[in-house]
Amino acid sequence: MTSTRHSPPPLVWLGAALIAAPLVAATPGDGYHRRSEVETMLAGWAEAHPQLATLETAGTSAGGHPLQVLRLAADGPLAPDRRPGIFVGANAAGYHNAGTEAALHLIETVLDGAGGELAELLRERVLYVAPVLNPDAHDALFGSPRMRRSGNAQRLDQDRDGVADEDGADDLDGDGRITQLRIVDPAGGWLPHPDEPRLMVRADAARGWVGSHRLIELEGDDDDGDGDFNEDDATGVAVDRNFPHAFPFPAPEAGPFPMYAPESHALAEFLFAHPNVALAVIYGPANNLLELPRSLGGGGDLGTQTFKVPEQAAEFLGLDPEQEYTIDEVWEVVKDLPFARQNNVTKEQLAQFLGAGAATKVDDDDLKALEDLAEDYKTRLDEAGLSKDRPGQQYRGGGLTPWLYYQYGALALELDVWGVPKAAKKKDDDGEEKPLSVESLAEMSAEDFLALGEEKIDAFMKELGVPPQMTAAMIMQRVESGQVTPKQMAEMIKRMPGGGGGGGGDKDEDDAATKRRREVLAWLDEHAPGSVAPWTAVTLKDGTRAEAGGLDPFAELAPPRAVLEPALAVHTATVLDLARRMARLRIVDLRVSGLGGGVYRVEATARNDGELATHTKMAVRARARLPVRLELETGGGVSLVTGYPAVVGERLEGRTGILQGSWLVRAEPGATIAVTVTSETAGGDRRTYDVSKGASR
Numbered sequence: 001m002t003s004t005r006h007s008p009p010p011l012v013w014l015g016a017a018l019i020a021a022p023l024v025a026a027t028p029g030d031g032y033h034r035r036s037e038v039e040t041m042l043a044g045w046a047e048a049h050p051q052l053a054t055l056e057t058a059g060t061s062a063g064g065h066p067l068q069v070l071r072l073a074a075d076g077p078l079a080p081d082r083r084p085g086i087f088v089g090a091n092a093a094g095y096h097n098a099g100t101e102a103a104l105h106l107i108e109t110v111l112d113g114a115g116g117e118l119a120e121l122l123r124e125r126v127l128y129v130a131p132v133l134n135p136d137a138h139d140a141l142f143g144s145p146r147m148r149r150s151g152n153a154q155r156l157d158q159d160r161d162g163v164a165d166e167d168g169a170d171d172l173d174g175d176g177r178i179t180q181l182r183i184v185d186p187a188g189g190w191l192p193h194p195d196e197p198r199l200m201v202r203a204d205a206a207r208g209w210v211g212s213h214r215l216i217e218l219e220g221d222d223d224d225g226d227g228d229f230n231e232d233d234a235t236g237v238a239v240d241r242n243f244p245h246a247f248p249f250p251a252p253e254a255g256p257f258p259m260y261a262p263e264s265h266a267l268a269e270f271l272f273a274h275p276n277v278a279l280a281v282i283y284g285p286a287n288n289l290l291e292l293p294r295s296l297g298g299g300g301d302l303g304t305q306t307f308k309v310p311e312q313a314a315e316f317l318g319l320d321p322e323q324e325y326t327i328d329e330v331w332e333v334v335k336d337l338p339f340a341r342q343n344n345v346t347k348e349q350l351a352q353f354l355g356a357g358a359a360t361k362v363d364d365d366d367l368k369a370l371e372d373l374a375e376d377y378k379t380r381l382d383e384a385g386l387s388k389d390r391p392g393q394q395y396r397g398g399g400l401t402p403w404l405y406y407q408y409g410a411l412a413l414e415l416d417v418w419g420v421p422k423a424a425k426k427k428d429d430d431g432e433e434k435p436l437s438v439e440s441l442a443e444m445s446a447e448d449f450l451a452l453g454e455e456k457i458d459a460f461m462k463e464l465g466v467p468p469q470m471t472a473a474m475i476m477q478r479v480e481s482g483q484v485t486p487k488q489m490a491e492m493i494k495r496m497p498g499g500g501g502g503g504g505g506d507k508d509e510d511d512a513a514t515k516r517r518r519e520v521l522a523w524l525d526e527h528a529p530g531s532v533a534p535w536t537a538v539t540l541k542d543g544t545r546a547e548a549g550g551l552d553p554f555a556e557l558a559p560p561r562a563v564l565e566p567a568l569a570v571h572t573a574t575v576l577d578l579a580r581r582m583a584r585l586r587i588v589d590l591r592v593s594g595l596g597g598g599v600y601r602v603e604a605t606a607r608n609d610g611e612l613a614t615h616t617k618m619a620v621r622a623r624a625r626l627p628v629r630l631e632l633e634t635g636g637g638v639s640l641v642t643g644y645p646a647v648v649g650e651r652l653e654g655r656t657g658i659l660q661g662s663w664l665v666r667a668e669p670g671a672t673i674a675v676t677v678t679s680e681t682a683g684g685d686r687r688t689y690d691v692s693k694g695a696s697r
Contacts, residue, residue, distance in 0.1 A: 032097050042055055045108075053072055053111065056068070057069075059267070062237075074119065075123065081274060084584060085276040086125065086126075086278070087277045088282075090131050091283065094134040094150040094152075095149060096417075099283025100131045106576075110576075128277065136263075146552070146554065151237055156255070168235075170219065175548075177553060179552070180551075185214040237261040242258060242264040244407060245399075246397030247398045275625070278582055279413075279579075280404045281415060282400055282401045288394070288415075289413060289415060306324035307325065317334065334350055349621075364481070365616075369616075386418075401413075442486065532550070581612050583614040583652070587685045587687040598669075602663045603661070606628070611655060614682040630659045631676050632645045632674075634665075667691045674686060
């Protein structure tokens with residue numbers, strides 16, 4: 001990591017930086033910034049605000065472009081890199097340019113408010129903002145033809161045939177964008193929706209929908225003649241799939257192994273060099289405050305699963321190695337054993353010892369913190385007139401966000417900044433909302449489902465004929481823990497005898513995914529016309545007749561700038577609120593009592609004054625963060641009489657978490673007794689006691 005300084009940019013950059021486009025953008029990308037423009041803006045801010053902004057380069061992309069991070073901090077009691085830190089990274093996905101705009105909006109807001117309401121925050125906290133984490137892919141929004149790109153500039157043989165980059169997408173209809181391709185094929189399994197022919201849907205025998213086409217997700221020809229379309233394009237490793245946690249091998253775009261991409265490797269090195277980062281906000285395609293994160297899958301979370309205890313451990317614990325147990329059942333046996341009490345063994349450590357493997361599900365305590373943050377986040381969206389009940393995608397294995405949470409040890413959020421709003425709920429003629437149905441259940445988020453309450457869920461289940469032993473409380477618990485989603489429940493109900501036809505369902509209604517796609521089309525028709533390309537006849541190299549058309553690749557991600565503006569303000573407010581809530585350690589009490597003969601009893605209490613814990617429960621499980629340390633300084637005429645100079649606490653909860661220490665010391669006349677509290681992620685504090693004056697400060 002190196003610090004960089006640049007010559008002053010032209011003055012015009014400041015005026016052009018955040019000009020809003022009209023409601024209907026003439027071209028997708030209007031009001032958005034190219035990579036080179038972002039670099040100019042960052043350099044300009046660092047030049048104009050040297051006391052607040054420091055521009056650093058974390059590394060270089062495969063294409064030779066810098067991965068830049070702007071550090072924002074004012075002079076304060078601690079050096080910036082020792083304060084509680086929040087990392088804000090954008091567009092690791094490569095095609096999420098709205099995230100870059102959110103990062104730029106945050107920087108500008110912080111610098112504008114540095115002399116006012118944000119002054120204290122900048123003295124106590126530090127922000128590391130990286131607006132472009134995938135520089136090689138970032139400008140695809142402005143490309144010709146325009147298409148989503150997630151890969152960097154590394155050459156990658158994605159179809160593993162010994163030749164790289166031989167079959168990419170093609171703009172067959174010449175409209176300057178890569179959409180979809182459909183080919184007439186009775187066995188293709190797709191057909192135009194009867195009521196919305198622009199939309200392709202899967203064949204459905206129950207509805208009399210017979211397949212008529214084959215659908216190719218990316219417009220293009222079979223350039224290498226192997227029978228597959230667009231399977232080996234000219235982009236390299238997808239940076240946001242190249243991180244170690246739940247690495248999706250053998251997905252070609254993820255690369256041959258984790259951290260193969262120079263971008264992911266450099267970013268990890270930067271973050272490891274900044275262990276003060278306790279919280280991370282990633283602007284990307286997922287949103288785990290609209291939809292709380294679910295398990296990434298795999299065997300790392302025993303939860304309610306049953307498993308066999310390894311033979312040696314079973315023998316030691318007096319358990320049957322052939323019987324299956326839940327982790328809670330084994331914990332009941334272990335928790336009161338002497339070795340568990342003496343070594344402060346936790347249930348999480350027990351799960352690891354029993355071979356559970358890497359974690360793939362958010363810890364319950366951390367999930368509760370996310371739930372609290374989600375409530376305030378949705379309130380901000382609502383107050384800004386933005387949709388708070390639209391679907392939120394989940395992050396995927398190999399992504400930056402799960403790596404930050406599961407391995408690096410930060411409380412990590414991914415926010416998509418903006419998405420097509422959810423349509424208003426349909427109501428009956430009397431103005432009441434339509435009754436709960438299997439179809440409406442499939443559209444719900446987990447939060448919406450839980451908000452129905454036990455009584456309404458119970459009545460719905462009885463109407464469907466769900467077995468009585470499956471109680472509403474049991475289902476709510478499974479939804480809350482992430483074991484099942486409302487959509488998965490709806491699918492299970494449909495497979496029940498009778499098809500789960502109760503609850504007001506209509507077999508002619510579209511499924512949730514199709515409804516959402518129609519919802520998107522309707523919004524685009526009103527707010528961004530031209531975003532849906534009509535199906536246009538094209539001819540492939542072998543003479544096959546086909547049609548190209550569908551959504552502009554960025555229609556759902558990069559709305560007109562005027563539409564995006566309110567969302568930028570909401571997300572800047574969210575990041576600043578998170579920064580204020582972060583843990584902050586203080587020594588709140590220091591007492592020194594003279595016992596005679598130059599011997600003193602020293603008692604100190606440190607407290608976490610922040611709302612959030614010093615670090616996550618997952619960080620404890622992964623041993624990703626050092627414990628909080630309360631320490632007596634020795635030397636300078638002060639020596640320890642008995643005991644150890646430091647006491648440690650694994651993790652201090654927000655507001656209530658305290659750490660206490662007591663020492664007997666010998667202090668010479670005129671000496672100063674000092675006690676410090678330190679933490680990688682929650683800052684530190686120091687209090688002293690002047691033996692001669694008999695006073696602390």
